[in-house]
Amino acid sequence: MAENNAVNGIVLDEASLTLEEFARACAVERQWVVERVESGMLGDGSHYVSQWRFTSRDLTRARRLRQMEYDFDAEPELAALVADLFEEVDHLRKRLRAAGIDTN
Amino acid sequence: MEFKDYYQILGVDKAASIPDIKKAYRKLARKYHPDISKEPDAALRMQEINEAKTVLTDPEKRAAYDQLGERYHAGQDFRPPPDWDAGFEYSGGGFEEFDLGEFSDFFANLFGHGGRTRSRAHHAYQMRGGDRHARIFVDLSDAFHGATRSVTLHVPQTDAQGYVSLQEHNLKVRIPKGIKEGQHIRLAGQGHPGIGGGEPGDLYLEVHFTPSPDYRVEGKDVFATLRVAPWEAALGAAIDVPTPSGQVHLKIPKGSQGGRKLRLKGRGIPGAEPGDLYFVLEVVLPPANTDKARQLYEAMARDMPFNPRQTR
Numbered sequence: 001m002a003e004n005n006a007v008n009g010i011v012l013d014e015a016s017l018t019l020e021e022f023a024r025a026c027a028v029e030r031q032w033v034v035e036r037v038e039s040g041m042l043g044d045g046s047h048y049v050s051q052w053r054f055t056s057r058d059l060t061r062a063r064r065l066r067q068m069e070y071d072f073d074a075e076p077e078l079a080a081l082v083a084d085l086f087e088e089v090d091h092l093r094k095r096l097r098a099a100g101i102d103t104n
Numbered sequence: 105m106e107f108k109d110y111y112q113i114l115g116v117d118k119a120a121s122i123p124d125i126k127k128a129y130r131k132l133a134r135k136y137h138p139d140i141s142k143e144p145d146a147a148l149r150m151q152e153i154n155e156a157k158t159v160l161t162d163p164e165k166r167a168a169y170d171q172l173g174e175r176y177h178a179g180q181d182f183r184p185p186p187d188w189d190a191g192f193e194y195s196g197g198g199f200e201e202f203d204l205g206e207f208s209d210f211f212a213n214l215f216g217h218g219g220r221t222r223s224r225a226h227h228a229y230q231m232r233g234g235d236r237h238a239r240i241f242v243d244l245s246d247a248f249h250g251a252t253r254s255v256t257l258h259v260p261q262t263d264a265q266g267y268v269s270l271q272e273h274n275l276k277v278r279i280p281k282g283i284k285e286g287q288h289i290r291l292a293g294q295g296h297p298g299i300g301g302g303e304p305g306d307l308y309l310e311v312h313f314t315p316s317p318d319y320r321v322e323g324k325d326v327f328a329t330l331r332v333a334p335w336e337a338a339l340g341a342a343i344d345v346p347t348p349s350g351q352v353h354l355k356i357p358k359g360s361q362g363g364r365k366l367r368l369k370g371r372g373i374p375g376a377e378p379g380d381l382y383f384v385l386e387v388v389l390p391p392a393n394t395d396k397a398r399q400l401y402e403a404m405a406r407d408m409p410f411n412p413r414q415t416r
Contacts, residue, residue, distance in 0.1 A: 097321075
């Protein structure tokens with residue numbers, strides 16, 4: 001395979017996203033993110049908006065929150081609760097797989 | 105291209121109210137939600153019901169679709185007549201508001217109407233293209249050595265008549281060494297094209313490992329089952345075993361039991377703080393299928409005071 005015309009990307013977590021980049025990647029307004037960080041549904045709970053940085057995990061979570069809110073007209077708190085449960089299920093499934101137990 | 109009956113997809117009748125459509129949508133979205141559904145065609149069904157809801161809950165799109173739908177039924181071969189939506193105005197504009205890669209050709213043709221985006225371009229209107237998201241499956245060995253992988257994206261393209269269809273676009277992407285499950289690779293400028301000379305958006309690839317019969321992964325740690333003979337476990341042994349980073353000479357401590365974990369520090373997924381590789385021992389009994397093997401088992405039964413129900 002020709003290696004020279006392959007596209008190089010940046011791995012999130014090694015370089016994390018700013019608030020603006022993050023909002024754009026989730027296709028939401030900046031304020032949507034701010035509200036969810038301030039109410040503890042997203043991010044690391046830091047108080048300083050200018051220092052907010054978002055990781056792969058945040059991106060997966062925020063897109064899931066947005067989808068829940070959009071698909072089911074869910075209250076943000078309810079969407080966050082569902083996202084918490086999904087994350088817990090993902091985590092348990094990974095542990096089961098690591099233990100050699102098929103989850104399907 | 106086949107005509108899609110959005111009412112049939114959602115299981116509602118043509119007079120259904122928006123709340124009824126939303127209700128039907130939610131019921132199906134619960135059933136086919138990609139995070140929980142075990143239905144084999146969940147992703148495709150979710151795409152269809154998303155599309156159906158997008159059209160039928162928007163009064164403008166629904167009115168235009170209804171006018172068209174009078175002449176077609178589900179599965180019928182379909183090509184939108186020219187100016188099929190003349191007389192209907194969309195407040196939302198053209199396809200820039202959707203990630204068309206997540207919709208069907210049918211939808212792209214109807215609502216990703218090129219004529220509208222062209223007419224918008226007459227205004228001094230400039231907008232950055234939207235970001236796109238896709239999942240990519242890579243082998244675990246790619247995380248150890250790095251690799252180049254092809255990704256196929258469906259990109260909306262407008263033909264000379266202004267019709268939009270989804271074309272396959274192949275992109276070669278470098279998978280960096282040390283990538284972990286669930287991480288995103290951000291590819292600048294590979295998202296949706298900008299409008300009116302605006303910059304293109306970015307593409308985010310969410311990385312997953314192709315399930316492997318040999319290895320399981322948890323975060324940056326890798327797990328493998330290592331099958332050993334009873335005497336290797338009991339007496340100890342040094343054996344050559346393959347690992348994702350190459351063969352290693354591994355010492356099995358004497359007195360090992362099945363289920364014992366042997367940790368190879370730093371042999372998991374590479375990185376500034378590399379993960380560990382764990383071998384979980386599985387003791388495999390040789391079959392007693394020859395006279396000699398049977399004699400050996402009989403000798404053990406006779407000479408070794410051992411009751412497995414009284415150990416541990």
